[in-house]
Amino acid sequence: MKYNYIIKHLVLKGNILTLLLLFIFIKSNAQNDYSVVPIPHQIYSASVPIQGTADDKYSAVIQLPFDFDFFGNLYNQAVVSTNGFIDFRTNLAAANSPWSFNGSIPSTTFPVKNSILGSFHDLDNSNAQGTLTYGVVGSAPYRKFVVIFNNHSHYSCTTPKSSFQMVLYETFNLIDIQIIKKELCPTWNAGKAVSGIINSTGSIAFTPPNRNTGAWTALQEGWRYKRPxxxxxxxxxxxxxxxxxxxSFNLQIAQNDLSVGNPAAVSFYATLSDAQSQTNAISAINYTNSVTSLQTIYANNSGQIKEVVLRVLNCNNDFDLDSVATNAEDLNGDGNFANDDTDNDGIPNFADNDDDGDMVLTEVEYVFSSGKNSKNTSAYLDTDGDTILNYLDKDDDGDGVLTINEDYxxxxxxxxxxTNSNGIKDYLDANVALGTDNWESEPGVSIYPNPASDLIFIENHTAKAxxxxxxxxxxxQLVKTLSSDKEVQNYSISDLQSGIYFVKIQLEDKIINTKLIKK
Structure with missing residues (x-):
C-alpha cells in the first residue's frame, strides 16, 4: 500500500481523524509484523534454577531484567512452563500448564497464547535428569535474558531428550530460539511439538519452516524473530x-546519513514541536547531549521528521560477546557505532554476534592466523587474502560461493x-565450491551446449580476458583446468565422467560461476 500517497491525500483533504486512524493501523501492523530468519547456533549459560521437576506446571513469576516489547506490549515479568515455553500471562503462575494440542498456529483455540514457544511439547522432568534455569548475559543496554531447558525427558518416553534455549534481547526486542536437540516421542500425543511465537489472542503467530505443530526433530539450529x-x-x-x-555529537555525520544528496537540508531540534514548526533549531554542529547516556532530539529533512536517538556507551563492554572490542567496531571511522552494519540486518556490528551474516559466529571468525590466542594481534585471519578479515567477509575462502551457501x-x-574430508571446513576451502545460490551467468560470457557430451564452447565478449x-x-574436487584467450574457443570434455560440474571462470577483475551437465 502506498502509505505516503494516502497520508498526503488525507492531509490535503483535512481528514485528520482518518489520518490518525491510519497511523494507528500502520503502527499496529508494525508491532505484529515479525520475520523469522536462521541464525548461527550459539549456546549461553544460565544458573538461576526454576522449579522444573513438576510435570505440566507453570513457574512462579520471574522478574525480567528489562522491559521487553512483545507484539507491541511491554512486559517486565513472565512465567515459564515446564512444557517448553515462556508465557507473559503472569496470572498463570504455579498453575497447571497445557500439554495437549492438535492444530497449527495461529489459532484462537490454541491452548497457549502470548508466549514464546521454545519447543512446546509434553515434557516430563520429574526424574530430575534435566535442568531448567534462567539468567542474564551481557551488559546494559544490550543484555540478554536466557531461559534454558537442558536434557528434559518426554512424557511416557524416558529415552528421547530435548534441550533448547530462549533468548530475549534488551533494546532490540529480538527473540532467539536455539534448539540444541529435539528428539521424538511418537507414542504420546502423536509426537507433536511446535516452535514459534504467538500473540495474546492466538490470531497471529510465527514459526520457522517445518516447525509448526507436527512430529519433527531438530539438532543445533537457531532462529531469530525480529520486527522491521x-x-x-x-x-x-x-x-x-x-x-x-x-x-559531543557531530551532527554533520547525521546530516550525511539522513540526506545523502542534500545534507544541508537537514536541521535538528531539541523538541518535536520545534521540529514541526521549524523554530529554535540547534545551531551548533557539535551537540552535547543534555540528558545522561540517552537522549532523543529531532531532525527535519525537508518536512520529514525523524527521531534522532543519541546514546553514550561504555565501550569497555563487549556488548555482542563476539571477542571484538566495541571500540574496534566503528568500521567507517565516523564515530557513530550505530551506522556500521556489515550485513544490513538492522543490528549494528557492535551488537551483532554475526557481523557479516554468513551464519558463522564472529567469535569463530575473529581469530589470528596462528591461532585464537596468538600474541601477534596484527595477523587476524583473512583466508582468501582479499584484505577483508573473515569476520567481515561474506566469502571467506574467495571461491565465489558465499559462506552462507557452503552449508551443504x-x-x-x-x-x-x-565435503572432501581434508580437515578444512568447506567455507575456508577454496577447492570446494558447490553452492548454487549465487552461481549465475554473466552477460557476455557463456558456455554451450549445456548439457554437453564431448565438446563445449566458451564465448567471451567482455572487455576482460x-x-x-x-x-x-x-x-x-578440482578435476579440470583450462585457459582461454579467444572470444570463442572450443574444448573437449570427453575425459569427464557424466554428472554435474561447477565451473569457475576467472576474468581479470571478477569470478563468474555456472553449472555444466556432462551427459
Whole structure:
C-alpha cells in the first residue's frame, strides 16, 4: 500500500481523524509484523534454577531484567512452563500448564497464547535428569535474558531428550530460539511439538519452516524473530570517553546519513514541536547531549521528521560477546557505532554476534592466523587474502560461493561441512565450491551446449580476458583446468565422467560461476 500517497491525500483533504486512524493501523501492523530468519547456533549459560521437576506446571513469576516489547506490549515479568515455553500471562503462575494440542498456529483455540514457544511439547522432568534455569548475559543496554531447558525427558518416553534455549534481547526486542536437540516421542500425543511465537489472542503467530505443530526433530539450529527497523528513527551511538554519560555529537555525520544528496537540508531540534514548526533549531554542529547516556532530539529533512536517538556507551563492554572490542567496531571511522552494519540486518556490528551474516559466529571468525590466542594481534585471519578479515567477509575462502551457501548438509551451520574430508571446513576451502545460490551467468560470457557430451564452447565478449576456467565435481574436487584467450574457443570434455560440474571462470577483475551437465 502506498502509505505516503494516502497520508498526503488525507492531509490535503483535512481528514485528520482518518489520518490518525491510519497511523494507528500502520503502527499496529508494525508491532505484529515479525520475520523469522536462521541464525548461527550459539549456546549461553544460565544458573538461576526454576522449579522444573513438576510435570505440566507453570513457574512462579520471574522478574525480567528489562522491559521487553512483545507484539507491541511491554512486559517486565513472565512465567515459564515446564512444557517448553515462556508465557507473559503472569496470572498463570504455579498453575497447571497445557500439554495437549492438535492444530497449527495461529489459532484462537490454541491452548497457549502470548508466549514464546521454545519447543512446546509434553515434557516430563520429574526424574530430575534435566535442568531448567534462567539468567542474564551481557551488559546494559544490550543484555540478554536466557531461559534454558537442558536434557528434559518426554512424557511416557524416558529415552528421547530435548534441550533448547530462549533468548530475549534488551533494546532490540529480538527473540532467539536455539534448539540444541529435539528428539521424538511418537507414542504420546502423536509426537507433536511446535516452535514459534504467538500473540495474546492466538490470531497471529510465527514459526520457522517445518516447525509448526507436527512430529519433527531438530539438532543445533537457531532462529531469530525480529520486527522491521523503525524507519522513523536514526541512531547515533558514541563511546563515553570520560565515563560521565556525556559526549559531543557531530551532527554533520547525521546530516550525511539522513540526506545523502542534500545534507544541508537537514536541521535538528531539541523538541518535536520545534521540529514541526521549524523554530529554535540547534545551531551548533557539535551537540552535547543534555540528558545522561540517552537522549532523543529531532531532525527535519525537508518536512520529514525523524527521531534522532543519541546514546553514550561504555565501550569497555563487549556488548555482542563476539571477542571484538566495541571500540574496534566503528568500521567507517565516523564515530557513530550505530551506522556500521556489515550485513544490513538492522543490528549494528557492535551488537551483532554475526557481523557479516554468513551464519558463522564472529567469535569463530575473529581469530589470528596462528591461532585464537596468538600474541601477534596484527595477523587476524583473512583466508582468501582479499584484505577483508573473515569476520567481515561474506566469502571467506574467495571461491565465489558465499559462506552462507557452503552449508551443504543443510543444517544452517557452515562450520560442520567438510565435503572432501581434508580437515578444512568447506567455507575456508577454496577447492570446494558447490553452492548454487549465487552461481549465475554473466552477460557476455557463456558456455554451450549445456548439457554437453564431448565438446563445449566458451564465448567471451567482455572487455576482460579469461585467465582460467576450472571444473569442480560434486565432491568439491578440482578435476579440470583450462585457459582461454579467444572470444570463442572450443574444448573437449570427453575425459569427464557424466554428472554435474561447477565451473569457475576467472576474468581479470571478477569470478563468474555456472553449472555444466556432462551427459
Amino acid at each position: 527497523v523503525d524507519a522513523n528513527k536514526y541512531f547515533y551511538t558514541k563511546c563515553d570517553s570520560n565515563s560521565d554519560g556525556f559526549e 548438509n543443510g543444517n544452517n551451520n557452515p562450520i560442520d561441512d567438510d 579469461i585467465k582460467k576456467v576450472s571444473f569442480y565435481n560434486v565432491n568439491g
